[in-house]
Amino acid sequence: MTQGTGGTAVGEQMVFGPLTITFDARVLRPRTWTAAQSTWAAQLLEDAPAGPVLELCAGAGQIGLLAVHDGDRRLVCVDANPVASAYTLQNAAAAGLGDRVEVRNGDLAAMVPADERYALVLADPPWVPAADTGRFPEDPLLAIDGGADGTTVAVACVEVAAAHLLPGATLLLQLGNVEQVGAIAGSVAAAHGMTLDSTRVFEGGVVARFVRA
Template sequence: MTTRTDDAVPARETLPFGPLEIAFDSRLLRPRAWTAAQSSWVAELLPGAPAGPVLELCSGAGHIGLLAVLDADRDLVCVDVNPAAAERTRENALAAGLGDRVETRCAPIASALHEDERFAAVVADPPWVPAAETGRFPEDPLLAIDGGVDGLTVARECVAAIGRHLLTGGSAVLQLGTTAQVAQLEHLVAAYDGLGVVEVRTFERGVLARLTR
């Protein structure tokens, strides 16, 4: 469904994402149905995770994190550098009945988190398309897909945040484009005490890697 607005405001669209109805617009990446697998994986891990909130990095419209915590008694912190992401995430959290459990932070990853903050689980969906290849996706906003020269600039920031803020016994599920990209990050993952990649799941549109401590 698309709602027409004046020229100054992007048209608001909605899409089903699992049981949720997610609002977004052209400033954000259109939610992909397959990424509900990322939400489901995190949701499966939460019952065995330590006490604490969930962190979503590069949250976009917030749909992946919202679905992950929908049936869990966990707070959710959503981080994205795009002001439109914070706006739509707040809207979607309220629509899902999660407004009192969701905090949005509009800031770069490195400055969005307090030094002493710790999270039971992390869900991250960074842009992972190499900069030279972003022209293949003209319908997608550049901010949401441009991962720098090798596609991993923001993914490295996500790994650093996971390494610093994931609780012992917790898990992170990171979305990337290929298993080769996961392999490129493994040395960085291993640089953080007790952190490692323990499983990778491959899908038609991308891959999910589980990191644990």
């Protein structure tokens, strides 16, 4: 990672809502449409239980940062890519949220201790089926490869959310299409006490709301 003055990374920048997000080619380029996931999360947080927000597969952190930007919730961001995690720290500081954001780098389940509970979980896992990843050579494989049917990492996100959401709290899960949402809702979500509440379809993908009983 190229370092600029003050130890910050020098990468490409883009506007994401009111935020300026820095990233490079080793991190998935933020998709502008995913700000809708942040907006939905911010709306839900107005009536959510007291507690922090957890972002899984956080990338450069833009979705979670935008979700909590206008509130006072603490945000925990988890990603397997150390470069992405470094950018999340930098982007949190640039947004004036450094004191409210904790970044953890590593396996999803291992990074969330058993006793932690969250008011909302955001997840933007890789959801491209493995056989189709060659269609996106500009994207880091780690950030897009969702396994055979594109839901392998999404399933892990549901399992983590189910174990750590407060009762009545929400998981907002980004996926590629409604078929993937249906597959998860009918199997792993139900098995872990999660109910599909609603799905919103956007140009670049879908966001599904699952609620913990």
